[in-house]
Amino acid sequence: MGNEAALATRDRFADRLLTGSVKKSYDPVVDVDWDAPLDPEKMFLPPEVVSLYGTALWEAMTPEQRRELSRQELANLLSTGIWFENLLNRILLRELMNDTPTSAWSHYTLTEMGDECRHMMMFGKLIDRIEARPYWPKPPARLLISALEQVLRGSMTWVAALVGEEIFDAQQRRTLDDPELQPLVSRVMRIHVTEEARHIGFARDALARRAPEMSAAELAFTKACVAVAAPLFVSLLANRHMYRRAGLDDPAAARRTALRNPHFRRNLAMGAADLAAVLDRHGLFGPAGKAIWRVAGMLPR
Template sequence: MTTTPTLDEELSLSPAEVATRDRFEQLVARLSHQSVVKHYDAYADIPWDDPAYAIDPDDPRWELSRAADPLGATGWYQSQPPGVRSRIGLYRYASAMKIGLEFENILKRGLLEFAFGLRNSDPTFRYAYHEVIEEAHHGLMFQEFVNRAGFDVPGIGRRERLLSQRIVRLGRRFPELFFLFVIGGEDPIDHLQRETLRQRSELHPLFETIMRHHVTEEARHLSFARHYLKMRVPQLSPLRRFRLSIAAPTILGEMAKLMMQAPHDLIREFGVPEAVVREAYTENPEHRRQTQDALRKVRRLCRETGLINPVSRWVWQRRGIWADD
């Protein structure tokens, strides 16, 4: 029996295949068409007020699994009362959505900067606006979830907020670096959501619906970013290409940590001991492997586009995110 390829597989072209502008524009037109025929509305397509979708902080379906966060596998977490375990999990998911919507706020502003400099009739303008619209709906559904979860989660830190303006400007000044940032934020969370959907047999219906909507549309966004880089990186000057090769593991290491580790506010809120944090993250070889696995696709992209050199590979290794795949 044959299986229907996923959107990622269907739209995965090599740098040679996407090198010509015509081939790239054909792919962009296809992505834009998919945004018309398969998209979601944050409110029309989620039954927020259905009693089955209500959020109960004592619901055991909020408990963390190994796929969702290695904190859930620690003895400390497993020793907590059921209500505490479910609240930690709900806080973790609400925090991830708050960070996600703030990341997508930066992404939307950068996409508009990118589109601002495009010529008339450039099909990437239409695609960029489709993505902005879809990301706006993601932000709406993430914030609605946060509001209903009942935790006042803070989102990204002060440092990230200060850096956000510089990242937004990259959309026009250095779009290749901007789309690398996009992949750095989207790839790890996409990997986590796919793993959660694959491994968890029983998920809260609201949480599952949000993830499925997000994964479906992010496949298009990641496909565009990857193929834009496949087309553009070989055309960069040697200096810009070198800058990009060093920026890649630096950005990816920071973004993976932000997306794949419990935030400091959760650790403070629930009094997670420092030894447990080390057990779950910094001294956990399984977490290191999961992080490397989450970045497999972008490592492959960097290899394909010539962004791996002796210096950049050393940075990947220093960040703990290198793997020979």
């Protein structure tokens, strides 16, 4: 397909996403009832999603301790989402400099950035509403996150978008209707899932167009980044500070228990299954990457 025809096909796809955005978008300020009371008996994440679920440590915890751990894990998840969507918006803004501002692709990119800005606000408001503190990076970590903006180029722009979106999306879809979940959390998850479906489609389409054009060097670099993404992602989800804030006696031991927890690892693998299939289909998932993902728990053994 010639370049002009490829751009036309790309823009037709972006036009469909724009139409979907008009029909189904949300403003968290008005579309979420932030004054609704929290249910003192319900969890902030479904029990089976909490990292220690199914372990001896979990069985020894009181219902109140389990609820508190779910609150801290939700705050950590939302905080990570804010960091990621901040980084993604900066990358997308850079990508706009390489395209014409009159294209449907550029217009959808701007629409997605608007969605992500609202998501960051929504996540921040939810952290505040559940009376938790955000898990915010220290200055050295903030420098590292900012440096990623320079690393995530070409195919890695879209791989990074999918790593940050697909796994959370899969987890949310499986749990947002759980009767044990706080209704407010379920509402936020539903909004996020609805809008992220378009973002995932956009990133998948962009990666499919980019993958056949990659040089050998870009392919090798992308495979290496894919490989290291798994342990980084898992380390964020098993943040030891969650266990400390939840009041567990030995946060480091709790983290080790979570990382070895077969239930937690199965949840990770289920959440990453669609992403792994996409990466494999485009030749971005080499044997070393798959081995690292299995060790990290993001692929079944």
